[in-house]
Amino acid sequence: MRAEIIAVGTELLLGQIVNTNAQFLSQRLAELGIDVYFQTVVGDNEGRLRQAIAVAESRADLVLFTGGLGPTMDDLTRDALAAHLDVGIEMHEPTLAKIEAMFAGREPSLIAINRRQAMLVEGASPLRNDAGLAVGSALAAGGTHYMLLPGPPREMKPMFLNDGTAWLKEKLGEAASLHSVMLRFCGIGESALEELFKDLIEAQRDPTLATYAKEGEVALRVSTKALTAEEAQARLAPTLQEIRRRGERYLYAERDVALEAEVIRLLAEQRRTISCAESCTGGLIATLLTTVPGSADAFLGGVVSYSNPVKRDLLGVDEALLEGDGAPGAVSEETAKAMAEGVRQATDTDLALSVTGVAGPASSEGKPVGLVFIGIAERGKPVRAEKLQLQGDREGIRIRAAKRALYMAWLRLTGKD
Amino acid sequence: MRAEIIAVGTELLLGQIVNTNAQFLSQRLAELGIDVYFQTVVGDNEGRLRQAIAVAESRADLVLFTGGLGPTMDDLTRDALAAHLDVGIEMHEPTLAKIEAMFAGREPSLIAINRRQAMLVEGASPLRNDAGLAVGSALAAGGTHYMLLPGPPREMKPMFLNDGTAWLKEKLGEAASLHSVMLRFCGIGESALEELFKDLIEAQRDPTLATYAKEGEVALRVSTKALTAEEAQARLAPTLQEIRRRGERYLYAERDVALEAEVIRLLAEQRRTISCAESCTGGLIATLLTTVPGSADAFLGGVVSYSNPVKRDLLGVDEALLEGDGAPGAVSEETAKAMAEGVRQATDTDLALSVTGVAGPASSEGKPVGLVFIGIAERGKPVRAEKLQLQGDREGIRIRAAKRALYMAWLRLTGKD
Numbered sequence: 001m002r003a004e005i006i007a008v009g010t011e012l013l014l015g016q017i018v019n020t021n022a023q024f025l026s027q028r029l030a031e032l033g034i035d036v037y038f039q040t041v042v043g044d045n046e047g048r049l050r051q052a053i054a055v056a057e058s059r060a061d062l063v064l065f066t067g068g069l070g071p072t073m074d075d076l077t078r079d080a081l082a083a084h085l086d087v088g089i090e091m092h093e094p095t096l097a098k099i100e101a102m103f104a105g106r107e108p109s110l111i112a113i114n115r116r117q118a119m120l121v122e123g124a125s126p127l128r129n130d131a132g133l134a135v136g137s138a139l140a141a142g143g144t145h146y147m148l149l150p151g152p153p154r155e156m157k158p159m160f161l162n163d164g165t166a167w168l169k170e171k172l173g174e175a176a177s178l179h180s181v182m183l184r185f186c187g188i189g190e191s192a193l194e195e196l197f198k199d200l201i202e203a204q205r206d207p208t209l210a211t212y213a214k215e216g217e218v219a220l221r222v223s224t225k226a227l228t229a230e231e232a233q234a235r236l237a238p239t240l241q242e243i244r245r246r247g248e249r250y251l252y253a254e255r256d257v258a259l260e261a262e263v264i265r266l267l268a269e270q271r272r273t274i275s276c277a278e279s280c281t282g283g284l285i286a287t288l289l290t291t292v293p294g295s296a297d298a299f300l301g302g303v304v305s306y307s308n309p310v311k312r313d314l315l316g317v318d319e320a321l322l323e324g325d326g327a328p329g330a331v332s333e334e335t336a337k338a339m340a341e342g343v344r345q346a347t348d349t350d351l352a353l354s355v356t357g358v359a360g361p362a363s364s365e366g367k368p369v370g371l372v373f374i375g376i377a378e379r380g381k382p383v384r385a386e387k388l389q390l391q392g393d394r395e396g397i398r399i400r401a402a403k404r405a406l407y408m409a410w411l412r413l414t415g416k417d
Numbered sequence: 418m419r420a421e422i423i424a425v426g427t428e429l430l431l432g433q434i435v436n437t438n439a440q441f442l443s444q445r446l447a448e449l450g451i452d453v454y455f456q457t458v459v460g461d462n463e464g465r466l467r468q469a470i471a472v473a474e475s476r477a478d479l480v481l482f483t484g485g486l487g488p489t490m491d492d493l494t495r496d497a498l499a500a501h502l503d504v505g506i507e508m509h510e511p512t513l514a515k516i517e518a519m520f521a522g523r524e525p526s527l528i529a530i531n532r533r534q535a536m537l538v539e540g541a542s543p544l545r546n547d548a549g550l551a552v553g554s555a556l557a558a559g560g561t562h563y564m565l566l567p568g569p570p571r572e573m574k575p576m577f578l579n580d581g582t583a584w585l586k587e588k589l590g591e592a593a594s595l596h597s598v599m600l601r602f603c604g605i606g607e608s609a610l611e612e613l614f615k616d617l618i619e620a621q622r623d624p625t626l627a628t629y630a631k632e633g634e635v636a637l638r639v640s641t642k643a644l645t646a647e648e649a650q651a652r653l654a655p656t657l658q659e660i661r662r663r664g665e666r667y668l669y670a671e672r673d674v675a676l677e678a679e680v681i682r683l684l685a686e687q688r689r690t691i692s693c694a695e696s697c698t699g700g701l702i703a704t705l706l707t708t709v710p711g712s713a714d715a716f717l718g719g720v721v722s723y724s725n726p727v728k729r730d731l732l733g734v735d736e737a738l739l740e741g742d743g744a745p746g747a748v749s750e751e752t753a754k755a756m757a758e759g760v761r762q763a764t765d766t767d768l769a770l771s772v773t774g775v776a777g778p779a780s781s782e783g784k785p786v787g788l789v790f791i792g793i794a795e796r797g798k799p800v801r802a803e804k805l806q807l808q809g810d811r812e813g814i815r816i817r818a819a820k821r822a823l824y825m826a827w828l829r830l831t832g833k834d
Contacts, residue, residue, distance in 0.1 A: 013453045015443030016629060019436055022458070026432030036430045037465060041439070041456035048454060048476075055472055059465075212433060275727075282707025283700030286721040290699025293778050293811060301727035303720055304703040310692075310718035310764050314731060347727050361710050394710060 001145075001172065003029055003036045004060035006052055008068035008077050009151055010043040021066040021149075021156055028160065032168060033178045033225055034062065044068065049080040057084075057144050062168075067151030069134040071114045077148055078119055078137075085141050087122040091115075095126070095135040102133070121148070127163040131155040138167045145171060179232030180223035183243060184214075185250040186259045187407040193218050196246055200239065207239050216403030217259055252410055259406045260288040266413040267298035272350040274409065276302040277315055277343035279330065279356040280372065284402040300347050305339065315342030329365045331356050333373050336385040340375030351412065352377040353405045357390075359397045372401045376408045418562075418589065420446055420453045421477035423469055425485035425494050426568055427460040438483040438566075438573055445577065449585060450595040450642055451479065461485065466497040474501075474561050479585075484568030486551040488531045494565055495536055495554075502558050504539040508532075512543070512552040519550070538565070544580040548572040555584045562588060596649030597640035600660060602667040603676045604824040607635050613663055617656065624656050633820030634676055669827055676823045677705040683830040684715035689767040691826065693719040694732055694760035696747065696773040697789065701819040717764050722756065732759030746782045748773050750790050753802040757792030768829065769794040770822045774807075776814045789818045793825045 005022050012019055022039045029036050037060060042052040049068070056063045068077030082089050095118035103110045117134040120126060127136030127147070132155040138147045147164060149156045185193055190213045194201060197220070201209050207224040222239055226232035244251060252262050267274055276285045286302040289295050303314050308330055311317040317338040321328055328334045336356050344352030357372030358364045370392070375385040388404060390397045411417035422439050429436055439456045446453050454477060459469040466485070473480045485494030499506050512535035520527040534551040537543060544553030544564070549572040555564045564581060566573045602610060607630045611618060614637070618626050624641040639656055643649035661668060669679050684691055693702045703719040706712050720731050725747055728734040734755040738745055745751045753773050761769030774789030775781045787809070792802040805821060807814045828834035 012440075013443055013456065014447050014627075015440040015445075015453075016627075018440040019456070023429075023432040023435040026430055028432075030431050036432075037460065038469070039430065039436070039456075039458035043454065051476065052455070059468065210431075210433075276721075278700075278703075281704075282712075282716075283695075283703030283719060283721065286695075286700030286723075287698075287704045290721070290723060291812065291815075295699075296723055299699075300724040301721050301731070302700060302723075303731070304693075304700065304707070304718050306703075306707060306713055306719075307717040307764075313765075314718070314720070314763060346731060347724075348730075395708065398708075 001034045001062050002060050003034050003062040003064060004038040004040065004056040005036060005064045005066070006049075006056055007039070007041045007066045007151075008044065008049060009041075010045075010074075012041045012067075013043045021151070021153060024153065024157060025064055025066070025160065028165070029064075031178050031180055031223065032165070032172070034168070034172075044074040044076060046076045046080050046083075049076055050084050053081060053084045057142075060144070062145040062147070064147045064149065066149045066156055069117065069136065069148060069150045071116045071133075075116065078121055081146060081148065082121045085121070087141075089119050090122050092118050092120050092126050092135045095129075095133070099133055121146075124148075125167060127159050127167070129155055130158050130162075136164065138164065140171070178223055178225050179229065179236070180221050181236060181240065181254055182256040183220045183222065183240075183247075183251055184253040184255075184257060184259070184262075185218045185220065185247060186252050186403060186410060188218060188250045190218050193220065193247075193250070197243065200242065207236050209239075214258075216399040219256070249411070249416055252414075258288075258291075259403060259410065261292045263406050263409050263413065264289060264292045264295045264298050266410070267351075268294070270413065272413075273298055273300050273347075274351045274353070275300050275343050275347035275349040276352060276405070277339040277354040277375075278302065278304050279306060279311075279339070280359040281355045281398050281402045281405075282306060282359075284398055285353060285355065285405055288402060288406070300349050303343050303346070311335070311339060311342075315339050315346065317342055329367070331358055331365055331367050331371060331373065333385045333387060336373035336375035337377075337383045340377035340385070341383045344377040344379070350379050351409060353409055354385075355401050355405050357388075357397070357401055359394045359401075361394060370397055372397070372404075374401065374405045374408055376405075376412060378412065418451045418479050419477050420451050420479040420481060421455040421457065421473040422453060422481045422483070423466075423473055424456070424458045424483045424568075425461065425466060426458070427462075427491075429458045429484075430460045438568070438570060441570065441574060442481055442483070442566075442577065445582070446481075448595050448597055448640070449582070449589065451585070451589070461491040461493060463493045463497050463500075466493055467501050470498060470501045474559075477561070479562040479564070481564045481566065483566045483573055486534065486553065486565060486567045488533045488550075492533065495538055498563060498565065499538045502538070504558075506536050507539050509535045509537050509543050509552045512546075512550070516550055538563075541565070542584060544576050544584070546572055547575050547579075553581065555581065557588070595640055595642050596646065596653070597638050598653060598657065598671055599673040600637045600639065600657075600664075600668055601631075601670040601672075601674060601676070601679075602635045602637065602664060603669050603820060603827060605635060605667045610635050610637065610664075610667070614660065617659065624653050626656075631675075633816045636673070666828070666833055669831075675705075675708075676820060676827065678709045680823050680826050680830065681706060681709040681712045681715050683827070684768075685711070687830065689830075690715055690717050690764075691768045691770070692717050692760050692764035692766040693769060693822070694756040694771040694792075695719065695721050696723060696728075696756070697776040698772045698815050698819045698822070699723060699776075701815055702770060702772065702822055705819060705823070717766050720760050720763070728752070728756060728759075732756050732763065734759055746784070748775055748782055748784050748788060748790065750802045750804060753790035753792035754794075754800045757794035757802070758800045761794040761796070767796050768826060770826055771802075772818050772822050774805075774814070774818055776811045776818075778811060787814055789814070789821075791818065791822045791825060793822075793829060795829065 124137035360369035541554035777786035
């Protein structure tokens with residue numbers, strides 16, 4: 001099945017928003033084994049929208065729309081498709097009831113305006129909207145399949161993943177369904193990962209392997225087409241086993257989860273606590289760890305020591321390490337160690353991470369941009385530090401340094417270091 | 418002039434990357450007064466690329482390509498356009514010389530492969546690439562204008578802003594050029610901003626006004642078409658003056674700069690220093706401030722006090738405030754004040770910010786999700802705190818709380834609080 005995605009919205013053509021919906025749908029369609037040949041963006045203009053539909057119909061079997069299902073006169077997707085197919089528009093009563101209940105007791109005009117969101121192209125199946133009012137729809141007409149999804153990602157994503165995917169799977173037949181596992185790696189770059197699994201990637205036929213670069217992390221998707229989940233599991237198993245064997249020091253999760261969430265999960269499981277002392281990452285490790293809901297049980301706190309007096313006063317780093325003739329300086333292995341042990345003691349945690357380095361754009365203490373030291377302290381164990389020379393601009397170096405520190409925590413928590 | 422943007426690349430159709438190039442070009446074209454009617458994405462396939470060119474030519478006067486200019490056999494944009502126009506391909510000698518110099522003394526095959534990047538569609542003007550090897554090009558043929566830009570944003574953006582924009586302005590003639598000012602606001606939401614300038618937005622004709630929501634901030638672009646910069650300035654002046662008058666408490670910059678960069682700039686100008694103590698924002702304020710190059714002179718450090726013992730031990734918050742019968746608790750005005758003054762003293766800074774609140778998803782201390790207190794301390798002045806009830810999910814609450822704290826610092830630094 002060849003698909004085209006049409007995103008409808010003048011705000012996309014003005015560059016006010018970026019078309020993340022097309023990316024989301026392209027990824028999901030690839031997982032379902034459906035090839036996307038074109039993505040199109042068109043404004044809130046019925047003539048040009050009908051032009052885009054005609055072009056898409058000529059080159060695709062499946063046309064997915066996002067946007068233009070709202071209540072205003074600018075929301076034209078239903079009308080344009082109905083006009084193109086020369087069919088009518090009909091009311092979806094359950095959605096209308098939902099809208100009437102929502103606006104009961106308020107301005108009657110509100111119901112009149114919002115009725116539009118309960119409209120379907122004649123003959124279409126409704127797609128439930130759990131996050132908003134506009135009903136989605138799907139239909140097959142004249143050999144082409146059409147799916148109408150709302151524009152806001154918050155509404156579009158669950159609708160596509162639930163009713164949308166079910167409708168597509170039914171149309172595709174069971175045979176085509178794709179099963180895949182997302183493997184997440186840390187402590188290794190994309191090219192090194194490709195090198196590690198080069199023979200598997202080159203020989204791939206079934207299962208297929210695809211690498212994805214995330215911010216400071218890498219992921220590998222392993223996929224196969226199968227009739228049942230059991231069949232898929234059996235076909236994926238030997239490849240997964242080989243990947244686990246070779247990737248032992250890097251593979252931290254077999255689902256799509258960020259490294260900081262896995263570190264927090266391991267800490268909670270082991271009932272241990274962590275803290276951090278950050279110079280060049282400027283609070284990024286703490287920010288990442290605290291994005292995880294429930295992190296407060298494991299992450300007790302941290303210090304952003306962006307100046308030498310703060311390293312000395314809050315972390316107890318010896319002045320003699322930081323300044324003076326022959327001192328190793330703020331960016332050094334010694335200071336990284338002192339920062340890690342200092343924050344561990346100040347916060348009384350089981351583990352502690354530290355980062356000190358030169359994020360740029362200018363060098364510091366005569367040391368080059370990208371030079372970073374990462375320390376790890378543990379109650380009752382000697383503190384250790386690692387020296388890195390990282391590539392990239394200021395933000396790239398900061399995110400890589402933060403992820404590398406989390407990687408060191410992961411190695412420690414899994415007993416691999 | 419009606420434009421269509423064609424992004425070429427199978428990685429876009431697989432959803433491996435998002436089409437930020439289309440957003441960038443759409444914004445810039447809007448600024449030049451050029452209407453974008455369609456954006457298209459097509460894969461690395463010559464047949465489908467030629468199909469896309471034919472469709473675009475039928476509905477646009479200007480077709481901009483991104484991607485497909487690299488050295489590999491997958492890079493097909495030049496060849497597809499040359500075939501469509503039925504013209505040849507020619508060598509751009511300065512680019513070839515650059516490539517030969519770059520690979521001098523290495524594998525001769527490298528030069529052979531990379532020669533491709535020096536090729537132009539016959540008759541096209543070259544567009545200089547300062548960040549990579551592939552030369553861009555622009556040409557007018559059969560009443561349509563074409564521009565070929567590389568895919569990597571790092572190469573595409575400077576090429577478009579320099580040679581690309583100059584070429585377009587020449588083709589457009591001086592008359593059409595758009596001049597605009599980006600105004601950045603803090604401490605106010607998008608709908609409140611629209612309300613504040615409602616009459617100006619509704620009456621808009623020339624200059625035009627458009628609002629943009631940024632993460633935790635809002636921006637307003639004011640634009641006019643004019644023959645010269647002086648003429649534009651004169652036409653924009655009365656509107657800008659009115660916006661400055663009404664937006665005095667919110668307008669922090671008349672260029673596209675983040676609030677944290679403006680706070681760092683003001684601190685440096687006033688030779689003052691700042692620190693922060695963060696609970697629910699978990700290090701986000703420190704992370705934002707330290708994204709600004711050179712922030713180390715003004716931002717000395719911070720404490721992420723994610724647990725009560727850290728608030729007590731590192732910030733000196735009185736235990737009696739935090740726990741026990743009748744204690745206000747960690748999420749309270751009293752604690753916010755104690756945190757701000759505590760971190761200011763611990764780091765010996767002129768100013769200090771603090772945040773304590775409930776980011777969710779669960780409530781805490783029986784207090785609702787979104788309840789946040791922000792404190793501000795200043796050497797020699799009484800510490801103050803503000804209570805907020807913020808909307809959104811965990812990440813939304815965190816970013817809004819962090820930006821609100823920076824807003825309080827901006828008010829203080831500008832003498833508006």
